Amino acid sequence: MRKSSQYRGVHWRSDARKWRAYATxxxxxxxxxxxxxxxxxxxxxxxxxxxxxxxxxxKQGYIDETGVxxxxxxxxxxxxxxxxxxxxxxxxxxxxxxxxxxxxxxxRSSYAPNQKRVYVYMARVVMGVTDEEVEVDHxxxxxxxxxxxSNLRIATSSQNNCNVGVTNRNTSGFKGVHWNKDRNxxxxxxxxxxxxxxxxxxxxxxxxxxxxxxxxKQVHGDFAALNxxxxxxxxxxx
Numbered sequence: 001m002r003k004s005s006q007y008r009g010v011h012w013r014s015d016a017r018k019w020r021a022y023a024t025x026x027x028x029x030x031x032x033x034x035x036x037x038x039x040x041x042x043x044x045x046x047x048x049x050x051x052x053x054x055x056x057x058x059k060q061g062y063i064d065e066t067g068v069x070x071x072x073x074x075x076x077x078x079x080x081x082x083x084x085x086x087x088x089x090x091x092x093x094x095x096x097x098x099x100x101x102x103x104x105x106x107x108r109s110s111y112a113p114n115q116k117r118v119y120v121y122m123a124r125v126v127m128g129v130t131d132e133e134v135e136v137d138h139x140x141x142x143x144x145x146x147x148x149x150s151n152l153r154i155a156t157s158s159q160n161n162c163n164v165g166v167t168n169r170n171t172s173g174f175k176g177v178h179w180n181k182d183r184n185x186x187x188x189x190x191x192x193x194x195x196x197x198x199x200x201x202x203x204x205x206x207x208x209x210x211x212x213x214x215x216x217k218q219v220h221g222d223f224a225a226l227n228x229x230x231x232x233x234x235x236x237x238x
Contacts, residue, residue, distance in 0.1 A: 005038055007054045009045030023048040061090050068148065071106065071122070079106035079122055080146045094122060096145075101167070103144045122147045127154065141225060155223065172205050174227045176212035179205075188212045192219055 003012035005019065013020045013034065019041035021032035025048055032048055035041040042054030061071045061078070069086030071079040073096040081089055097107045097119065106122035123136045126147050137155035138144045166175050172186065180187040180201060188199035188208035199215055202208040209227040216224035 005042070007038065007042035007045065009048075010038060010041045021045045021048075061086070073106055073145070077104060077145060080148055081122070081126065082148050085126055085147075089122065089125070103141070105144055106147060123152055127152050129154070137223065153222075172208075174205055174209035174212065175225060176216070176227075177205050177208040188215075190215045190219060 005011055009023050009032075010019055010021055012018075016034050018034040018036055019038045020034050021041040021044040023030055023032060023045050030048070032041075032044045035044065039054065046054045061069065063069050063083050063086055067083045069081040069083055069089070071081060071086070071089055071094055073079055073094050075096040077096040079094060092108050094106045094108050097105050099105065107119045108122075110118055110120045112118050121136070123138065123144075124130075126149060127136045129136055135155045135157055137153050138146065139151050139153060140146065143151060166173065170178075172178055176188055176190050176199075177186055178189075179185075183201045185201040185203060186205045186208040187201050188211040189196045190199060190212060191197075199208075199211045202211065206229060209229060213224075213226045213229070216226060
């Protein structure tokens, strides 16, 4: 029977029939030895980290005074959920997974019927989505670890892609805005049905960002990712 330790940095080695302690010391994964007693292995882990004793694995999280559930993830991150989801979600070990855009998501490992390892996203569990063709979008794209139902919505792939902010390749600081060296002006564009459409050329990038915002509201509706502007500007297209 497989044994699972309640302490961090400790796992059972069936080949040695002992508990093994390991820790990352100065950035290097290091074995701390094998122990007959689980507590001894846990203490070795704590000592390696300069702590007074063993460290229990935190799995259950908590519900705060406002009724929001907090689920612990790896990498010292936390996911949020509604209180009525907390007790179910806290039964599992969740991981903080970062995508190519740098956004974090709460996921856990599972196995498909064909025994292939798959990721289960907490947001999809909350929304009851199992169809791979259906996506779940976080309304607040800067809070992708907030899996309260008020922050989630069903979306198509196209709608989900609309709710994406400025990419790492963007140099203007605004979505849908780039510098056009031929015109020596800022150009605003928007994607519609996988094609880029020009919205005009502008003297300032803020004016171009405003043009993008207005078009995005009409084209993308509630899924529009708008540029943050201190105040909306009038048309200044050249």
